[in-house]
Amino acid sequence: MPASTQLRSKNRKTTIYDLARISGTSPSTVSAVMNGSWRERRIRESTALNIKQVAAKHGYTPNLQARGLRKARSGMVGMIIPVHDNRFFASLGQSFENHARERDLCPVIASTLRDPVEEIRIVKTLISYAVEFLFIAGATNPDALSELCGAANLPHVFVDLPGKHAPSVTTNNYLGAELLTRKISAPNKARKNSSIKTKTYFLGGNASDHATAQRIAAFTAVISENGDKFEADQIISCGYSPDKAATAIKILCDRIGSLPSGLLLNSLTVFEGVMSHFVHLPAEAFEHSTIGCYDYDPFATFLKFPVHMVRQNSDEMIARAYELIERKVTDPLVIEVQAELIPPRTIHKGRYRELG
Amino acid sequence: MPASTQLRSKNRKTTIYDLARISGTSPSTVSAVMNGSWRERRIRESTALNIKQVAAKHGYTPNLQARGLRKARSGMVGMIIPVHDNRFFASLGQSFENHARERDLCPVIASTLRDPVEEIRIVKTLISYAVEFLFIAGATNPDALSELCGAANLPHVFVDLPGKHAPSVTTNNYLGAELLTRKISAPNKARKNSSIKTKTYFLGGNASDHATAQRIAAFTAVISENGDKFEADQIISCGYSPDKAATAIKILCDRIGSLPSGLLLNSLTVFEGVMSHFVHLPAEAFEHSTIGCYDYDPFATFLKFPVHMVRQNSDEMIARAYELIERKVTDPLVIEVQAELIPPRTIHKGRYRELG
DNA sequence: ATGTTTTACACAATCGATTGTGCGACACTG
DNA sequence: CAGTGTCGCACAATCGATTGTGTAAAACAT
Numbered sequence: 001m002p003a004s005t006q007l008r009s010k011n012r013k014t015t016i017y018d019l020a021r022i023s024g025t026s027p028s029t030v031s032a033v034m035n036g037s038w039r040e041r042r043i044r045e046s047t048a049l050n051i052k053q054v055a056a057k058h059g060y061t062p063n064l065q066a067r068g069l070r071k072a073r074s075g076m077v078g079m080i081i082p083v084h085d086n087r088f089f090a091s092l093g094q095s096f097e098n099h100a101r102e103r104d105l106c107p108v109i110a111s112t113l114r115d116p117v118e119e120i121r122i123v124k125t126l127i128s129y130a131v132e133f134l135f136i137a138g139a140t141n142p143d144a145l146s147e148l149c150g151a152a153n154l155p156h157v158f159v160d161l162p163g164k165h166a167p168s169v170t171t172n173n174y175l176g177a178e179l180l181t182r183k184i185s186a187p188n189k190a191r192k193n194s195s196i197k198t199k200t201y202f203l204g205g206n207a208s209d210h211a212t213a214q215r216i217a218a219f220t221a222v223i224s225e226n227g228d229k230f231e232a233d234q235i236i237s238c239g240y241s242p243d244k245a246a247t248a249i250k251i252l253c254d255r256i257g258s259l260p261s262g263l264l265l266n267s268l269t270v271f272e273g274v275m276s277h278f279v280h281l282p283a284e285a286f287e288h289s290t291i292g293c294y295d296y297d298p299f300a301t302f303l304k305f306p307v308h309m310v311r312q313n314s315d316e317m318i319a320r321a322y323e324l325i326e327r328k329v330t331d332p333l334v335i336e337v338q339a340e341l342i343p344p345r346t347i348h349k350g351r352y353r354e355l356g
Numbered sequence: 357m358p359a360s361t362q363l364r365s366k367n368r369k370t371t372i373y374d375l376a377r378i379s380g381t382s383p384s385t386v387s388a389v390m391n392g393s394w395r396e397r398r399i400r401e402s403t404a405l406n407i408k409q410v411a412a413k414h415g416y417t418p419n420l421q422a423r424g425l426r427k428a429r430s431g432m433v434g435m436i437i438p439v440h441d442n443r444f445f446a447s448l449g450q451s452f453e454n455h456a457r458e459r460d461l462c463p464v465i466a467s468t469l470r471d472p473v474e475e476i477r478i479v480k481t482l483i484s485y486a487v488e489f490l491f492i493a494g495a496t497n498p499d500a501l502s503e504l505c506g507a508a509n510l511p512h513v514f515v516d517l518p519g520k521h522a523p524s525v526t527t528n529n530y531l532g533a534e535l536l537t538r539k540i541s542a543p544n545k546a547r548k549n550s551s552i553k554t555k556t557y558f559l560g561g562n563a564s565d566h567a568t569a570q571r572i573a574a575f576t577a578v579i580s581e582n583g584d585k586f587e588a589d590q591i592i593s594c595g596y597s598p599d600k601a602a603t604a605i606k607i608l609c610d611r612i613g614s615l616p617s618g619l620l621l622n623s624l625t626v627f628e629g630v631m632s633h634f635v636h637l638p639a640e641a642f643e644h645s646t647i648g649c650y651d652y653d654p655f656a657t658f659l660k661f662p663v664h665m666v667r668q669n670s671d672e673m674i675a676r677a678y679e680l681i682e683r684k685v686t687d688p689l690v691i692e693v694q695a696e697l698i699p700p701r702t703i704h705k706g707r708y709r710e711l712g
Numbered sequence: 713a714t715g716t717t718t719t720a721c722a723c724a725a726t727c728g729a730t731t732g733t734g735c736g737a738c739a740c741t742g
Numbered sequence: 743c744a745g746t747g748t749c750g751c752a753c754a755a756t757c758g759a760t761t762g763t764g765t766a767a768a769a770c771a772t
Contacts, residue, residue: 012428013508013509059504059507061480061483061484061508062484063425063484063486064481064484064485064486065421065422065424065425065430065485065486066421066425068421069419069421069422069425074421076485083450084440084446084447084449084450084453084465085443085446085449085450086446087441090440090441090442090446091440091441093440093441094439094440094467097440097466097467101474106464106466106481106485107466108462108464109440109465110453110462110463111450111453118457124417125420125462127417128417128419129420129421129432129462130419130420130421148415151415152369152415152417153369271655272654272655275654275655275658275701276701278658279658279701279702297653297655298631299627299628299631299653299655299656299658299659300655302631302634302635302655302659302660303655303658303659304658304659304660304702345631345632345635346635346660
């Protein structure tokens with residue numbers, strides 16, 4: 001290994017000053033060549049070619065911090081999500097990243113663990129790194145974040161949970177929950193005259209969070225229009241944790257003596273918790289019960305009993321969010337993206353054939 | 357809104373020069389106060405307090421690009437993964453991020469979509485941003501990446517798929533697959549004398565990829581030690597896509613006229629593809645078949661038929677990777693982390709009671 | 713040969729923070 | 743009161759790239 005390589009890897013990275021010295025030109029010329037502006041700066045093609053070769057030989061990569069400092073643009077774009085380890089948010093993140101790369105931007109995705117304090121710290125950090133805009137998904141305190149972004153003059157869009165001081169892209173939670181509720185409560189009508197008749201329940205989430213509130217509103221409306229009278233105990237907002245959900249479903253089943261005829265689970269984590277109770281129930285228990293879940297997991301559509309699921313269109317949500325940024329929208333308008341109802345694909349030959 | 361605020365948000369962000377002017381001190385003093393080194397620099401407490409107040413009032417956040425440029429440290433740490441939208445990698449990403457935050461570092465997670473070209477571009481980008489170290493998970497071309505990192509003098513650790521020129525943390529794929537294969541092939545012994553007797557199959561992945569190769573090795577060894585003779589057609593490495601897997605399982609079932617007695621699925625995506633075929637099969641088809649899957653999805657453990665799953669310990673893998681970085685290990689040693697066998701939790705009362 | 717353009721660069725200021733060094737003012741010592 | 747320290751800060755160089763401007767040399771025109 002030549003001494004120069006030794007030195008290079010032991011010392012600092014190669015800079016335009018090194019390349020200038022080696023190629024016998026000036027830093028500004030190297031800069032122009034490396035960033036592609038060399039034609040406008042009337043650099044001879046042979047000079048450019050030579051510099052490019054030297055750069056390649058020395059494994060030069062530009063220092064983007066220096067560039068960012070000078071140009072007051074970092075080339076990074078930020079997104080915050082509650083957790084990576086969740087199908088919906090992971091999917092949002094993936095779309096965010098794909099769209100960023102198409103635009104030659106470097107995506108930075110950070111998770112807040114739904115902690116309001118951490119959330120603020122992270123936004124401050126991203127501001128400090130001079131991200132060019134920010135997508136905020138599932139924020140616990142949207143307006144505080146808007147204020148931070150405002151002070152830093154940072155364009156931002158809320159995704160999933162809307163904010164009051166910036167544009168938002170959300171799922172049409174009302175419509176999604178409406179469709180889902182119809183699916184799981186429709187069978188009740190058919191069974192009106194049968195001996196089995198219990199109510200339809202909504203389980204999970206925090207009633208105070210915007211998305212859940214909308215879903216509950218839709219649920220309530222559909223139940224009421226079915227002619228069934230709606231009672232407050234049909235909403236069990238026990239949070240999102242599997243454990244809480246497991247306890248809640250157990251209490252419910254014990255109280256009503258069976259599974260409810262309809263059950264809308266407000267998230268996959270809630271569903272997961274519920275499953276750990278269902279595992280103790282005999283197969284017959286599900287005969288007269290219809291389950292729905294807001295959010296989607298492929299395997300959950302293959303369970304022993306049919307499950308209707310709602311899949312949010314994360315890619316379109318992100319596409320819309322980019323549109324808002326690129327159209328420089330700052331008004332707090334809300335764009336709603338349609339969610340999709342996914343039918344069960346349970347292995348019950350002849351019963352569910354909605355599968356393509 | 358006061359004019360000063362107007363100007364601030366219309367123009368550039370507040371800098372230490374602004375704060376210096378406003379507070380009647382110098383930029384270096386402000387700098388010392390803001391980064392906490394003010395005691396060593398013998399700044400009076402009252403001065404520090406005053407500057408802090410001014411900074412807070414003006415919503416000052418340090419320009420980390422400038423700091424990074426000066427200190428030749430960005431405070432960012434990088435990780436690349438194939439995709440976000442995958443339980444295992446999402447989980448790795450989440451752990452990576454949690455550990456980074458504990459150390460006050462800013463995590464940047466990028467996905468490569470398993471594209472070797474994109475992979476290299478992304479590593480170059482992260483090097484340009486001066487990340488302080490890099491975790492590389494599921495690389496398609498580890499050694500090319502090592503070379504890039506070497507040129508930039510960037511510490512890095514391979515995760516999941518090992519590299520030859522840097523330390524690695526992987527799952528003990530051999531042991532995981534061994535345990536899993538035992539589970540799904542054990543019932544065959546019991547059935548030795550019954551009329552039903554087909555072979556155990558391994559489905560999915562690329563035989564050339566390191567993790568899959570190890571799993572296949574373990575699978576082969578266990579099958580052979582069972583006394584059954586192993587045949588080449590028992591390995592069907594059809595890649596990872598659900599579609600390919602669906603086609604492959606259909607062909608297999610058609611050929612042998614039933615489900616195989618044992619089936620090891622090499623990833624969740626493969627499993628997903630297989631499910632779309634299974635959905636057409638009658639319940640009885642699963643009576644004499646045992647399914648296993650390398651990787652874990654909670655809902656997949658609740659399917660109509662029992663599924664044995666392997667869950668990789670992503671958090672420990674990341675913890676080990678941080679250890680390697682912090683101990684400044686650069687030798688290509690490989691640390692293997694134990695994966696966990698997750699028993700089925702199928703709703704078959706009395707048959708599977710391994711559930712806690 | 714002289715004046716005018718054009719070519720092909722080099723120079724130097726700049727972005728915002730960090731950090732080694734310098735120095736006036738005050739306290740303290742003898 | 744001169745000498746020595748200490749305190750509390752300000753100054754200025756620096757990190758690596760960008761970019762407005764200056765300017766020799768070559769090309770061209772007269």
